[in-house]
Amino acid sequence: MTARRYLPLAWAATVLLAAAVTSPGVGISRDEAVYVEAGASYARFWREAARDPSRALALADRYYAPNHEHPGLAKGLFGLSRTILHDATGILGEVQASRVVAWLLAAFLAALLALWGCELAGPLGGAIAPALFLAVPGNAWHAHVAALDLPVTALVLGTTYAWWRSTSASRGWLSTAGWAMAAGLLFGAALSTKHNAWLLPPVLLGAWVLGSFRGRQESHGPAAEGAIGTVRGHRFPWAIVAMAVIGPAVLVATWPWIWHHTIPRLQGWLAFHLHHENHPWMYLGRMLREPPFPVAYPLVVTSLTVPAAIGVAMIGGVAQSVSRIVSAWRGRAPGVSVPTEWLLLLSAILPIALVAWPTVPRFGGAKHWMPALPFLALLGARALVTVGRVLWPARPGAVTGALAALALAPAAWQVAHVHPFGTAAWNELAGGAAGAASLGMQRQFWGDATVAVLPALNEHATPDARVWFQETPPLAVRQYQREGRLRGDLVPAAGPEDADLSIWQYHQEFRDREFRTWTELRTVRPVAGAYLDEVPLVQVYARPGAWR
Amino acid sequence: MNELPDPRGPTYRLPSPPPPDPTGWHALRRRARSTLWPPRAPAWAALLAIAVAAAGLRGLWFQATLPGRLPAATDWQAVAGLLSRDARPGDAVALAPPWAERGRAALPDRIPSRPDAPLPVLALPSYAAQAEDLAGIRRVWLVALPRAPGGPGRAAEELAARASTVDGPIRIGRIELTRYDLREPSLPAWSLSGRLGDAVVTGGSATREVREVAGLPRTCAVLRPDGAAPIVLRLPPARLGSVLRVHAGPVGDGTGAGPFVVRLLVDGVEVGRLPGGAPAWSPARIDAARLSPGEHAVSVEATVAGPAPVPTCVELEALP
Numbered sequence: 001m002t003a004r005r006y007l008p009l010a011w012a013a014t015v016l017l018a019a020a021v022t023s024p025g026v027g028i029s030r031d032e033a034v035y036v037e038a039g040a041s042y043a044r045f046w047r048e049a050a051r052d053p054s055r056a057l058a059l060a061d062r063y064y065a066p067n068h069e070h071p072g073l074a075k076g077l078f079g080l081s082r083t084i085l086h087d088a089t090g091i092l093g094e095v096q097a098s099r100v101v102a103w104l105l106a107a108f109l110a111a112l113l114a115l116w117g118c119e120l121a122g123p124l125g126g127a128i129a130p131a132l133f134l135a136v137p138g139n140a141w142h143a144h145v146a147a148l149d150l151p152v153t154a155l156v157l158g159t160t161y162a163w164w165r166s167t168s169a170s171r172g173w174l175s176t177a178g179w180a181m182a183a184g185l186l187f188g189a190a191l192s193t194k195h196n197a198w199l200l201p202p203v204l205l206g207a208w209v210l211g212s213f214r215g216r217q218e219s220h221g222p223a224a225e226g227a228i229g230t231v232r233g234h235r236f237p238w239a240i241v242a243m244a245v246i247g248p249a250v251l252v253a254t255w256p257w258i259w260h261h262t263i264p265r266l267q268g269w270l271a272f273h274l275h276h277e278n279h280p281w282m283y284l285g286r287m288l289r290e291p292p293f294p295v296a297y298p299l300v301v302t303s304l305t306v307p308a309a310i311g312v313a314m315i316g317g318v319a320q321s322v323s324r325i326v327s328a329w330r331g332r333a334p335g336v337s338v339p340t341e342w343l344l345l346l347s348a349i350l351p352i353a354l355v356a357w358p359t360v361p362r363f364g365g366a367k368h369w370m371p372a373l374p375f376l377a378l379l380g381a382r383a384l385v386t387v388g389r390v391l392w393p394a395r396p397g398a399v400t401g402a403l404a405a406l407a408l409a410p411a412a413w414q415v416a417h418v419h420p421f422g423t424a425a426w427n428e429l430a431g432g433a434a435g436a437a438s439l440g441m442q443r444q445f446w447g448d449a450t451v452a453v454l455p456a457l458n459e460h461a462t463p464d465a466r467v468w469f470q471e472t473p474p475l476a477v478r479q480y481q482r483e484g485r486l487r488g489d490l491v492p493a494a495g496p497e498d499a500d501l502s503i504w505q506y507h508q509e510f511r512d513r514e515f516r517t518w519t520e521l522r523t524v525r526p527v528a529g530a531y532l533d534e535v536p537l538v539q540v541y542a543r544p545g546a547w548r
Numbered sequence: 549m550n551e552l553p554d555p556r557g558p559t560y561r562l563p564s565p566p567p568p569d570p571t572g573w574h575a576l577r578r579r580a581r582s583t584l585w586p587p588r589a590p591a592w593a594a595l596l597a598i599a600v601a602a603a604g605l606r607g608l609w610f611q612a613t614l615p616g617r618l619p620a621a622t623d624w625q626a627v628a629g630l631l632s633r634d635a636r637p638g639d640a641v642a643l644a645p646p647w648a649e650r651g652r653a654a655l656p657d658r659i660p661s662r663p664d665a666p667l668p669v670l671a672l673p674s675y676a677a678q679a680e681d682l683a684g685i686r687r688v689w690l691v692a693l694p695r696a697p698g699g700p701g702r703a704a705e706e707l708a709a710r711a712s713t714v715d716g717p718i719r720i721g722r723i724e725l726t727r728y729d730l731r732e733p734s735l736p737a738w739s740l741s742g743r744l745g746d747a748v749v750t751g752g753s754a755t756r757e758v759r760e761v762a763g764l765p766r767t768c769a770v771l772r773p774d775g776a777a778p779i780v781l782r783l784p785p786a787r788l789g790s791v792l793r794v795h796a797g798p799v800g801d802g803t804g805a806g807p808f809v810v811r812l813l814v815d816g817v818e819v820g821r822l823p824g825g826a827p828a829w830s831p832a833r834i835d836a837a838r839l840s841p842g843e844h845a846v847s848v849e850a851t852v853a854g855p856a857p858v859p860t861c862v863e864l865e866a867l868p
Contacts, residue, residue, distance in 0.1 A: 280801070287763075287801065309603035316596040323592075383596060390593035403600050410607025417611065428610035431697025434618065437647035438698025512760035512800045519757040524669065526653040534618045534696065536649045 003123035008111035011130045015110040019103035019143050026144045026420040027451030028095055033476035035075050035146055036082070036098045038067040043079030045256060057259070064257035068265070069272050072255035073192030074151045077101040093483035098146040106143035109154035110134060113374055116161055120378060121385040124397060128404045129381035132313065133374050135411035136306050138366050141422020145448075148194040149367040155190035156200060156371040159183050159243070160347055163204050166239040167339065176238065184242030188250025195273045196371055199354060201243060207346045208237050211339025215329025279363040280509035285440030287509060292358035298369055302352065304430040304441070305366050306373075307411035310380065311427075313403075314348075317379025320386060321345045348375035365423060365445060421449055421532050433532040443506050447471030449537040450503055452530030454480065456540065458487050460527070460547050461501055466491045468499035470513055496520035500546035504539045517541045616722070617695040623721030624654035627691060630725065632656050637665040638686035638733075644703035646671040648693050655691070672764060675706040681793070683865055686733045692717070692724045700724075736865035737789050740769050740781070740848060752779035761797035761861050762827045768861040770799060771850045778811075778851040785843035788814070788836040789868040794822055795829050796850075799859040802827025806854025810862055813847040814839060825853075829861075836866070 028036075045063035049056035056063075064072060078098040085097035092100070110130040117129030134140050142150040165172055166179035174182060190197035252258060258265045281288045283297060294300075303311060325341045327333035351372040354360065366373075384407070388400030410428065418425040418433070424444040426436035437443060450472040461467070467490050469477050480486035493499035495516070502517040504526075518524045518541070526539035527547045540547075569575055583591050631641065637659060643651045652669050659665045672680055675688070682688065688707055692700040707728040708714055716726035740747075741756045752773035758765050773779040794812055798805035807825035811818050812834060820834040850860050 289803075307607055309600050309607055312596070312599045312603045316600070319592075384600070387593040387597050387600075390589045391597060399597065403597055403604075406601050406604030406608075410604055410611050413608070413611045428607045432610070432614060434645075434647070435697035438645050438696075438701070508763060509801060511763060515758045515760050515765045518765070519759070523657075524652060524758075525657045529650065529653055531650055533614060534650055534693070535647050539649070539653065 003126060004115065004118045007118060007123060007126040008114040011114040012107035012111040015130075015134065015143065016103050016107040019106055020100075022419060023096060023099055023103070023144045025451070026141065026422070027448030028472070028476040028479055029145055029147060029423075029446035029448040030471060030473055030476065031446060032095075032145045032147050032448075033473050033479060034067050035070075035078060035148070036095055036479065037475050039075040039077070039079030039098055039146070040082060040094075041066050041079070042072055042076040043083045046076065046080070047083070057256075060256040060259055064255070068257045069269070070148060070194055071192040071251060071269075072257065073189055073250075074101065074148050074194070076254060078146045095146070095479050095483060099144060102143065102146050102150060105151045105154040106134075109150070109157055109374065112154070112157055112161055113377060116157075116378055117381050121382040124388070124400050124404075125378075125381045125385045128384055128400070128408075129374075129377045131404070131408050132310050132377035132380045135310060135408050135415060136373065137411075137415045137418050137422055137425035138305055139370065139373060140415045141418075141420070141425070142367065142370065144420075144422075149364075149370050152190055152194035152196050153370045153374060155186055155193055156197060156347075157374045159186040159190055159197075159200055160204065160343065160375075162186055163237065163239045163243075164340065164343055167208065167235045167237050176235075180237075180239040180242045181246070183239035184246030185250065187243040187247040188254075191247050191251045192254045195269075196351070196368075199351065199371075201240065203346050203350050204237065204243075204343070205240060206350075207342040208339060210342040210346075211337075213329075214338055216331030217328045217334065217336070217338065218331075276361050278361045281363045282440055282442040282508050283362065288362050291361075293360070293362045295356045295358060297362050298352045298355040298366075301366055301441075302369070304426055304436065304439075307407075307414060307427050308429050309407035310411050313380035313384055313407050314376040316387075317376065317381070317383035318345065318348060320383045321379055344375050344379055348372050348379060363445070365442065418532060420451065421530075421537060423448065424532050424535075424537055433535040437535045443508070443535065444537055445507075447473070447476070447505055449505060449530055450476075451480075451485070453503065453528050453538050453540050454486050456528040457490065457501070457503075460542075461487065461490055462546050462548055464489050464491060465500040465546050466493040466498055468493040468496055468502045468517070470503055470510070471505040471507065472503065500543045502541040504541060506536050506538070514539075514541075614697070617693075617697065619693060619722040621654075623723045624650065626720045627723050627725055628655050630720070631667065631689060632660045634727075635659050635667050635689065636687075637662055638684070639689060640668040640670055640682070640685045640687075641689045641691055642675060642703055642707065643669065643671045644690060644692040644700035645696060645698060646673055646701070648691070648696070651691055673701070675703050675710075677710050679706075681734045681865075682730065683734045683736055683739070686730055686735070688728045688730065690717075690724075690726045690728060692726070693722065694724050695722060734865075734867065736793075737868050738786060738866050740783070740862065740864035741767055743783055743786075744769050744781075746784050748782040750780045750782075751775075751777050754779070754781055757861075759799045759859075759861050760801065761799065761829045762802065764829070766795070766797070766829060766861050766863065768795070768863040769848075770859045770861055771848075771852075772859045773850065773852050773857060776851075776853075778849045781848045783846045783848075785845045786866070787842070788839060788844055788846070789866045790835070790837045791867040792820070792834040792836050792846075793865045793867060794820060794832045794834070794862070796822050796824055796860055796862045797829045798825070798827060799861050800827075803858075804854070804856060805858040806852065808850060808852040808857075808860050810860070811849040812864065813849065814844045816845070816847070 041063050078101050081100045082094055082097040085092045086094045113130040114126040118126030162179050162183035166176055166183055321341045321344055324336045325338055328336040328338050351369040355369050384400050384403050388396035392399045423446055424433055426432055430436040469492055474492050477492050481488050496502055497520055504514045521541050521543045527542045528540040529536055530538040641655055649671050656667055659667050690703055694700055710730055711728035712731040713729040717724040744756045754769045754771050757770045758767050759770055771779050796810045810822040812820040820832050822830055822832045824830045852860055
């Protein structure tokens, strides 16, 4: 009981502190720059709404025009955080202040994993599950930035947890109705963060329906009080009603962009994501441009980005869950909650399976199926705990602890090693960044690695030099300058033709930009660079005389 | 219905003798099968524990040994010093694996004793004769990272196959340096991109640039036609040598590239044609030895189709 209470708090505090300390080293990604600016605009709307609601309503379109491809909640919270911690108090820079929401949601995610891990597998499960998630370098990197992928992952996990509790006999802190309402609110928040959340109802309902097939397992009688996940009986998931009612209401309430022209704008939002453009993406030496895309893509990328030992534990967890379902069907596992197993299993598999569909665009690395990772972490943690219990019943903690340490140590090492280049992280099966470059995988994305060459740029660029920042958008350049991380006299250039300096960020799909730079700047020799395991991520080229 | 008992008594069948198993392989297989199936919790738990432990130890080993597999800054400096001393005009540096492009920053791009002579640094996926002409290069210095994850690739074998002399490799820290003297270096007498300043261009513009064609850098004449009509480059008369070698491809990654046709005319007569459109550095060789000796006027004519034609990268080389 004590562990259930304190482990989540300890994890939340640790994640919050670690993110706050290490965040300044992480560069501003392309999407983040947009979200930070959009958040500031949304915050202005809410300030205006507090002063003069009718005027704010009239101006809603103007305030919410920036980045209306994604709903307003997370970005609005970035803006709120920025208003408090930067605009009003000046405690943090504008980007770091916006990121605080991402850190808090990462802390929430870790706490929830600890809590759920405790409930599934005891205190060791609660201790290990958040670590298995956060020791994946891509996930750790996302815990820093004011983007939408980790927030939606946290809210999907939260919704699923509340759903699970609402269908369980043990009500915990809330009543069944309370958990159902919580599921509705969290689903609304997820929906108002990113469109991945639309996948939730089918997953949850699918798990509930599949959970009703018990084979030879006794399925009669009411759910036993105190049992989580209803071994017996099969409660109707009232949470789905709350989700259907509260979810869209939260979406609309937190996104003033759809207060006017609601239907066409919702249609436009859905159409944008259903017909999302296909950004070119390197995969095993091939440039993926148009569908059909390789079905194995998410599996291959997952197996090459999740540290191998963690991946093995996760696979073990999936296998254990399948075996528990089969055992329950055969009547050999009376204590197994089949609905719970399906819930974990489908939540862990379906986000990956969806991206495997050949027409779903491939870009953004593993972030598009990040909502699967917390569930894989839970399954992995439970598997490690089970291994300890089975192999050494007298000292299960020793076995589980040793295995967890072996699984997490290389991963934690890698997280520290690749920081702050999280989008360029590949695991030891790939051979790290170097091996992945040899395999022909995408080297990086989002333009955040530029941060590593800013000190050199500040020191060596001639005054008023014109800089072609390429993948780092002008918004991010201005944010760097306002935060004092980039000299204010440097001017963004539109291309190599009018640039004194060129910041080439290695993307095979934009390779011509580097060669144009060679032509225009009359040099093939970089003057500075950022490398991960000798693999170039960013190289700076200078026109003769532009680098002191 | 009951069968009558056999008056000769019951028939017994002896079990078939076990297959000969001198190595013990069948017994081991039987034991493994009985251990794994039907699945028992301890067996699977042990299997998972072994797999996690093995993967974890492998991960630790990888992280611990990674720095020792990659060159240090001093290794690059030492290689740069050696190349500055020993390189001569006509040399080039090849990086293997090709992503080791720190070499562009660390190694000299010109020969210190001859600042007018460039020392090109190549980072190509293949150095096989069929893939790359290595025009203008007599000797290649292969800078390889032999222990880097993924390995240095096949560059050494490919260069060795077209070399008359191989000097090395010598080990400099975590870098291996080998010099390959090409057996049949391809040394053009002149090239289109080199003579572009002398060319008369009609129907568009042509500039000498380094551009991407199919993912790799190509120095070429980039032709931008004004419209659907062909762009024509007329070069002053020159000796053609024995072979005219043409390459052409759409600039960039091929996105939006329509079909194009590059025609080569000598004294106004078409001697070669190169249709293309795919993102590739398409080659053609024209036997110039059959032409009369002396100087000839060469024209390159390119027609690019499509609503927004992609510039075309064209290089023509006269080989002696």
